Amino acid sequence: MIHYSEEDIDKLNKVFRINLINSCSGYKSANLIGTKSKSGIANVAVFSSIVHLGSNPPLLGFFLRPSEIFPRNTYTNIKETGIYTINSIYKEIINDAHHTSAKYDKSISEFSMTDINEEYIDDTSPPFVENSPIKIEMKFEEEIKIKANKCKLIVGKIVNLHIEKKLLEKDGFLSLYKGKIPTISGCDGYSLPEIYDRKGYQKTKD
């Protein structure tokens, strides 16, 4: 085994440390967050930090680094409008989805710089990603600051959930592989899991 102490990690080259620490916790979710500014410019950005927080009420969260709060647009738009969408990345748009991590100016919509198309389910909805197998409309609930590194956890409530029919199993479980949804590792590794094995609810053994 290779061993890094706290002091070793401190001394690592910056890019090496980012890659190492970002991949050591395991696989992550792969989504695009869609927002619109008050002035009407749509924004879409890749996030690997979207997490499930609870099912009743149905809450999802994601993390923003201090550098992403200003001048990045997702946060500003959510604070201005209170609404956003979370859309599963799927195989055919992985390259374009990852490209949304490039630092475009606020005046430029990432939809215009990629082949990802925006979709509006009704007049007041924020922009969804066309053909995404799971499209979630979110309402902002709260933001929580992490003292240890000044990151923020953004908490939102699911207000509308749109799912491609073939993903939904009888008991509510979504077979993500049927939508060719990837998982992200580190900053830029994309994998497409192809099968799963469900282990069921566990009872204690004697």
Place this chain on the structure above:
Amino acid sequence: MIHYSEEDIDKLNKVFRINLINSCSGYKSANLIGTKSKSGIANVAVFSSIVHLGSNPPLLGFFLRPSEIFPRNTYTNIKETGIYTINSIYKEIINDAHHTSAKYDKSISEFSMTDINEEYIDDTSPPFVENSPIKIEMKFEEEIKIKANKCKLIVGKIVNLHIEKKLLEKDGFLSLYKGKIPTISGCDGYSLPEIYDRKGYQKTKD
């Protein structure tokens, strides 16, 4: 597409809603948290909520539901001792790792109810999981309450990182598939991603 509004989700059968909301955000990490009580009883429990929070300082977080704070043991042990371990699940122990989600009494160590073996790297360390390809020793930093559902985010700092050599790429990225590390979807779906495609750092296009 199937559509669930906020009201539809409220009215769903409990198990269906848990499965649906727990899988809609995408793939999750698959780890075992190891702790020891002040009285010396080791505990190990599966967590799919471990997330990367930042690389400088190197921070990881995980979420606990209100029901997991008491009487579940991971939280109590972390608060008592200030230290814990995060260990990647690997292919050969998936069944046993998932079984640690059964609700054993505090007096029973999950290590004794499964074929997962505990390992101590030095005299003062909390229990690691033997043969885990990524073993992380953590120091508790802070706990943050989410008002919307009373869950807690537990934030910790990496103090020692042990990695199987074959996983480490030249730039610090860890190839999780070389350690046969699974990803979790929903409450009980385990997949083994086999390849990845790295997309690199993205610059803006003209």
